[in-house]
Each structure stands twice: as structure tokens, then as C-alpha cells.
Amino acid sequence: MSTSRRVTLFDIADALGISTGTVHRALHDHPGVNPMTRMRVLQVSKNMGYRPNVAARLLSQNKQFRVSVNTLKGTTSFWDEVRGGILEEAQARGTHEADIEFRTFPGLGEGEEEAFEATIAAESDGIILFPSRPGSMRTWMRRASRSKIPIVCVSTDAPHSNRLAAVSVDTMASGSLAADLMGRFLNRRGKVAVTLSVLAISEHAEKLTAFEKTVRTLHPEITLLDPIEDHDVESEAYDKCRELFAAHPDLAGIYVTTEASMPVIQAAKDAQLLERLTIIATDLFPALIEQIRAGKVSATIYQRPRTQGRLAFRVLQEFLVNGRYPALPVKLAPHLVMAGNLDFFLEKQASDSSNVSAASDLPSDLTYNNDD
Numbered sequence: 001m002s003t004s005r006r007v008t009l010f011d012i013a014d015a016l017g018i019s020t021g022t023v024h025r026a027l028h029d030h031p032g033v034n035p036m037t038r039m040r041v042l043q044v045s046k047n048m049g050y051r052p053n054v055a056a057r058l059l060s061q062n063k064q065f066r067v068s069v070n071t072l073k074g075t076t077s078f079w080d081e082v083r084g085g086i087l088e089e090a091q092a093r094g095t096h097e098a099d100i101e102f103r104t105f106p107g108l109g110e111g112e113e114e115a116f117e118a119t120i121a122a123e124s125d126g127i128i129l130f131p132s133r134p135g136s137m138r139t140w141m142r143r144a145s146r147s148k149i150p151i152v153c154v155s156t157d158a159p160h161s162n163r164l165a166a167v168s169v170d171t172m173a174s175g176s177l178a179a180d181l182m183g184r185f186l187n188r189r190g191k192v193a194v195t196l197s198v199l200a201i202s203e204h205a206e207k208l209t210a211f212e213k214t215v216r217t218l219h220p221e222i223t224l225l226d227p228i229e230d231h232d233v234e235s236e237a238y239d240k241c242r243e244l245f246a247a248h249p250d251l252a253g254i255y256v257t258t259e260a261s262m263p264v265i266q267a268a269k270d271a272q273l274l275e276r277l278t279i280i281a282t283d284l285f286p287a288l289i290e291q292i293r294a295g296k297v298s299a300t301i302y303q304r305p306r307t308q309g310r311l312a313f314r315v316l317q318e319f320l321v322n323g324r325y326p327a328l329p330v331k332l333a334p335h336l337v338m339a340g341n342l343d344f345f346l347e348k349q350a351s352d353s354s355n356v357s358a359a360s361d362l363p364s365d366l367t368y369n370n371d372d
Contacts (some may be wrong), residue, residue: 006323007050015044065320066099067123067313070115071154072130073104073235076259076285078305079130082154085309086128093317108198108232109133116140120147124318127151134158135200138182146313150319154312156203156307158331164319167312167328169303171203178255178280178301181336183219185278185298188250193244195228195237197258207257225251234263241267253278263285265296284337289346292339302335302345306352 009027013020018037021241026033026041033041069086071079083102090100103118105111110130116137119127127144129151131137138161141151145162182192193213195202208227215222228244230237237260245251245267254277256264261281268274274296281288281300291297311330319325337345 004197008046011048012041012045012050013051015048016040019353024082025135031078054200065317066105066122066129067126067128067316067372068101068119068122069128070103070105070110070112070119071128071131072132072232073106074259076262076283076287076302078259078283078285081305082130082309082312085306085311086313087309088306089310089313089317093314105132108201109136112137113140116144120144120149123148123344126320128154128312128316129158129200130153130155131158131161132156132201135204146265150316150325152312152316154308156201157305159202165315165326167308167315167327168203168331169308169334171206172210173331174301175207175257176214177301177334177336178207178257179211179214180218180277181299182255182280183222186222188217188219189221189249191223191225191248192204192253192255193225193248193251193256194255195226195230195241195260195264197232197260198229198368199227211255211257228242230258230260230263232258232260234260238263238267242271245271245273249273251277253280255280257282259283259285261291261297263301265291281284284345292337292342295339299338301338302337304335305333307332 009020013023016023018041022033022037023041023045024030026038026060027045067145069083071082073079086100101119101122101124103115105115113130113136116129116138120140120143127149131153133150134156137158141158141161141163144151150164151161153163154170155167155168157163157168186192192215194208196208199205199208213225215224225244225248228240230240241264251273254264254268256279259282261279265274265279268277268279276322279297281291281297282303283305284302285299288297288300292300311332315326315330335345
């Protein structure tokens with residue numbers, strides 16, 4: 001917990017020898033302030049690390065805060081689960097406190113900037129965002145930061161973007177777990193491929209890095225092929241996997257790092273490799289559950305999307321109301337689901353989804369920075 005005292009308007013006024021009223025007007029671009037004075041106030045406030053107290057501003061205006069949620073539409077239930085988790089947490093913490101606006105974009109980078117522009121135009125007080133193209137989104141995110149709009153990234157991070165916080169599964173743990181399992185399933189030998197969305201997304205790059213490192217450390221006799229990028233397009237995933245299976249008919253295993261496991265499974269079936277290919281998937285949805293029960297998929301790494309959504313909203317609300325935010329990215333331990341624990345896992349999921357109390361699985365040792 002940070003113990004540093006918050007920089008206030010009084011501190012800035014004292015440093016400049018002017019009134020707090022002048023500081024307030026300068027910071028909020030009100031009329032009646034000399035341009036030179038305004039420039040000095042902005043520079044000194046920046047140097048002193050001043051951050052506005054969003055909670056106090058909202059309370060003084062007696063207004064509800066508006067949260068915008070910008071996420072990928074998705075091809076399976078993953079993003080529905082994330083959005084469902086956000087709504088659950090909002091309900092558990094008092095839906096009257098929040099006005100939530102959901103915006104979805106159809107594909108990676110497709111319509112993402114337009115959705116963000118609409119969010120800024122809506123004068124949102126906070127944003128929960130999946131930055132599918134962090135490089136191209138940084139300018140927009142910095143613009144929001146300059147407008148004092150906090151952003152919480154969900155599912156993947158956007159480093160160097162001035163975002164407030166990030167909530168995701170531990171991608172390095174996910175990749176390492178999948179690699180160790182794959183090596184054990186294959187008796188530590190054979191050719192293995194990895195499919196991912198795009199390497200520019202940090203979560204996929206991290207999964208691949210961890211997978212490759214663990215394989216080389218624990219199972220050095222396994223041969224790793226070049227990764228396959230499918231850009232979250234099912235037809236592209238299918239076509240590229242058919243090409244992969246044709247070029248490597250002796251392929252022993254494949255790790256699908258995204259939700260797009262069904263086109264990979266279909267491609268393996270059409271190539272008559274499904275019966276002997278070891279597949280480790282990601283997440284859990286009805287079609288994949290059937291494949292696990294049938295023994296076609298050996299395991300899946302569950303990324304806890306509903307919990308990601310709940311914690312993303314909780315982190316953002318904690319900042320808007322109390323001015324606190326996590327000192328480090330929030331990373332959830334992935335869950336391993338196999339045929340042996342599938343039914344237990346599904347029962348546990350059903351039980352958890354019926355409980356709408358505020359999320360209790362925020363790490364107890366989470367260190368907060370204070371905005372007050």
C-alpha cells in the first residue's frame with residue numbers, strides 16, 4: 001500500500017504563490033486565467049505528480065459514473081463471459097452507481113478506433129478495453145489519459161499506453177503449463193505446432209514465449225514448428241492448419257492459444273489426423289466440451305473470462321470511487337480442465353454464476369497505489 005501523501009491544489013498553489021481558486025480554474029480550463037499562469041500551473045502540477053480526485057469530483061457533482069466497455073465481438077462465448085462478468089460485478093456493487101455502455105468490434109483492429117472515438121465522444125468516466133492492436137491504440141489511449149479518463153485493459157495488456165491497470169490470465173503460466181502437458185502427453189518427443197491470433201498482441205506473444213521456453217527446458221527432444229497466426233478468423237485458422245497438416249503429416253501435437261479451437265479440430269478431422277493428434281486448447285464452450293468428452297482434445301487452459309470481467313469492473317470502480325488502483329497488473333492463475341475434472345468444473349462454474357455477491361477472488365495480497 002502506498003503511503004505517499006497525495007499532491008493537492010493547496011500544494012500547487014503554495015509552490016506558485018497563487019490562490020487555490022486560480023489553480024482550480026487553470027487545471028479545468030476555466031476562463032479568467034492568464035495564459036502564462038495556466039501554463040505554469042499545468043507544468044508544476046505535472047512535475048509534482050498531481051492527479052485529480054475523480055471520486056470527489058463525481059460526488060460533488062452528484063452524478064453516476066459512466067463506464068464504456070470496448071471488446072471484441074468474439075467467435076465463442078469468451079467475450080460474452082467477460083461482458084457477463086462486468087455486469088455481474090456492477091450488479092453486486094450496486095447497478096445504480098454505474099451506467100455501462102458496451103461497444104463491440106467484429107475483428108482484430110476492425111472498428112476498434114471508431115469504437116474508442118465513440119467512447120470519448122460519450123464523455124465516459126472510465127473505460128474497460130481489450131486493446132487488440134496495442135500499437136495503433138496507444139495514441140487513442142494516451143488521448144484518454146490526457147482527458148483524465150482511466151482505462152483498465154482486460155484479457156491483454158497495452159504497455160506504455162498510460163492505462164490505469166490491466167486484468168488478465170497469467171499468460172506465461174498458461175504457456176508453460178501447456179508446454180509441460182504437451183511434453184508429457186507425447187512422451188517428450190515429436191513435432192509440435194502452436195496457433196495464435198497475432199504476435200502483436202502481448203498475451204499471445206507471452207504464451208508462445210513461455211511455451212517455447214518450457215519445451216526447450218523440459219522436453220528438448222520435441223521439435224517446435226513456426227507459429228501460425230490466424231488473426232481470429234475461423235476460415236483462416238482452418239486453411240492454415242490444413243496446409244500445416246499437409247506439410248507435416250507426422251505432426252504429433254498442437255497448442256491452440258486462442259478460442260479458435262474448433263476450426264483446428266475440423267481441419268485435423270478432415271486431414272484424418274484427429275484420432276492421433278494431441279490437442280491442447282484454450283477456454284471452454286459447449287462445442288469444445290463435446291470434444292473433451294470424446295477424447296479428441298486432451299486438455300484446455302481455461303482463462304476465467306467471467307472473473308476477468310468482474311475484476312476489471314471492480315478495479316475501475318475502486319479507482320473512480322476511492323482513487324485506488326493496483327500497483328501491478330492483475331494476473332489470474334489459469335485453470336486446467338481435462339476429461340477427469342470436466343464435470344466437477346462445470347458444476348463449480350454453475351454454482352459460481354448463481355452467486356452475484358461482489359467478487360471475492362481479488363488477490364488478497366494485491367498492492368494498491370493511492371490517488372488520495
